Amino acid sequence: MKKLPSKVYVSGYEYIIEEMSEKLHKEREAYGDCCNDKKLIRIYCGTVLSVTRDTLLHEILHAVWHLSYLQNNEEEEKAICRISTALIGFFDDPRNAKVKSFLMDPSNDRPTTKAK
DSSP states (O other): OOOOOSEEEETTEEEEEEEEOHHHHHHHTOSEEEETTTTEEEEEOSSOHHHHHHHHHHHHHHHHHHHTTOOOHHHHHHHHHHHHHHHHHHHHOGGGHHHHHHHHOGGGGSOSSOOO
């Protein structure tokens, strides 16, 4: 399995990424969590890579939610579950290769015409 990245930047804030222990995974009945106060994301890696990836994106979206001052907490989990799974599906669909390349290429920020 791929190694988890050690950090992620969300709206300019550095979040540390750590592996969640099996004990905590079982106690919390969760594959991940996000502590916005500590800027810490923990991910359980004892599963298939697709679940780990979905969970990491899910927890990043919790950070986005918090940093965007979205306050409706009862809708947060429902919205983030749906969005993270849909985005992983988008990223994994080979038919989206050109769109992903366009979205992820920072050279797209450069002007398309040469300055005189």
